[in-house]
Amino acid sequence: MSQTRETGTLGKLMVLLDLVTHADTPLRFTDILARARQPRGTLHRQLSHLVEEGLLELDGDGRYAPGLRLLDFAARSWARNEFRLVAEPHLSELQQATGETVHLGVLRGQSIIYLDKVEGRQPVRMYSQIGNASPCYCTGVGKAALSLLPPETLVDLLAGLSFTSFTASTHASAETLAAEIREIAEQGYAFDREEHEAGIRCVAAPVWSEDRTFIGGISVTGPAYRLSMELLRQWAVPVQLAAARIMEGMRVRLGPRR
Amino acid sequence: MSQTRETGTLGKLMVLLDLVTHADTPLRFTDILARARQPRGTLHRQLSHLVEEGLLELDGDGRYAPGLRLLDFAARSWARNEFRLVAEPHLSELQQATGETVHLGVLRGQSIIYLDKVEGRQPVRMYSQIGNASPCYCTGVGKAALSLLPPETLVDLLAGLSFTSFTASTHASAETLAAEIREIAEQGYAFDREEHEAGIRCVAAPVWSEDRTFIGGISVTGPAYRLSMELLRQWAVPVQLAAARIMEGMRVRLGPRR
DNA sequence: AAATTAAGTTCCAAATAATGGAACGTGAGA
């Protein structure tokens, strides 16, 4: 998930930040000590620095939680993200056309990070999905993104994956995944056949920015009982169309400068 | 806004992260060089480290933008934040009762960071507000939060403020602000009389967690033409009630452990 | 096209910060 260096001052601190943000609940000093391979004195100072910077917070019980400064950073990066800004209107349009939830995600390391989500009427918790990192091998957006990679990069990435079986249909080996990705590269669209979450299907299309800073995809997602494979196949075309419009938008936006 | 140390390896890197995330547009190396007080060689290596860790991203044009890894960190800290989790149902209830937008914010340094926002029916961009840092001296939540501080802490904080006049009614000096905060401390609720944004009013009440990790407030916000001061005064009671329930919820949640 | 300037990158001895083992509080429970 995280491509942390683990060396250098920053690298070591990021490992700790990862540790704390990935925990289900705030961690006490000793909990962190057990998981981080650091001497007590060192760990203590490292945590203090992170707290001083607002990246971690230490509550009255001596438990470390992620710092709210991270929220401020994130709110800013999200609000100004060029890819997201360009994609936004096209995502809404696609949502209108299908009535289902639309996602925009990009590949970072081995994960898909969701950059945006457009739902129907109901005011659903956005943060719950936006910013979340999901595996690339069992999501529509993820597989669509992988189909964009040059063969060598793809091989390297696949080699580093460890396959967790979320459902019965989750890919369990690099071989079957590679085969499907070849197919996706030809077709130009991908499905998620309940591979990440039982009862949830999606159809996705690859999207990228011209400078290849963003390699990702968009998808239309919904419950299997409502979204037959038949219907998803029909939606492949509008999804690809929306993807094409986003790429054109990025071309226009980046073009004049180069 | 940022209480960065500016010394130590991490401190210097955070200054850069602040610089890039605060910029309106991705910055080129030279732009950053001009603003950061660092020699070229040093700056180059620092930026490289941030990019390696995914905290910054370098696009094809050599422009640095905030890294998407920040989103992942933030999504996690938000999803698991105890204060927010406890407050959530009470915010929704308050939204139902008033029909207007409800906010939850906490004090971090001199800023209020919005932890949650509950709007009416329409699916509004949440991220646009959640995580955002706003000044404490011209928001209802901010002034409510300040009214909770011990006198000495408050004096120190006020001394460090620089007052930007967003509207004609924005406080422009520590003296008038301090006077209003004394009043708020007595009353137990605060108003924002179009001090941050023209045409926007709110009524807020202070909220804090027992261990004082979270010092903040909740507010009901809306357009001035719809929310007379008269109406806001009526809402002060339900807002204070919701605040009381949140604090009780935190007491129960934290209590058993200590 | 050559010359000039600007932009970005790499290098390495010197300066600085991080390390980690051990000693030192501190508070809860026996």
Place this chain on the structure above:
DNA sequence: TCTCACGTTCCATTATTTGGAACTTAATTT
């Protein structure tokens, strides 16, 4: 009161960062 587990502080050693300068590459001008 004693003990033990949990945190915190200290400081000589070690590793990383620093920053000036040299170098490469790209853009602009003559």
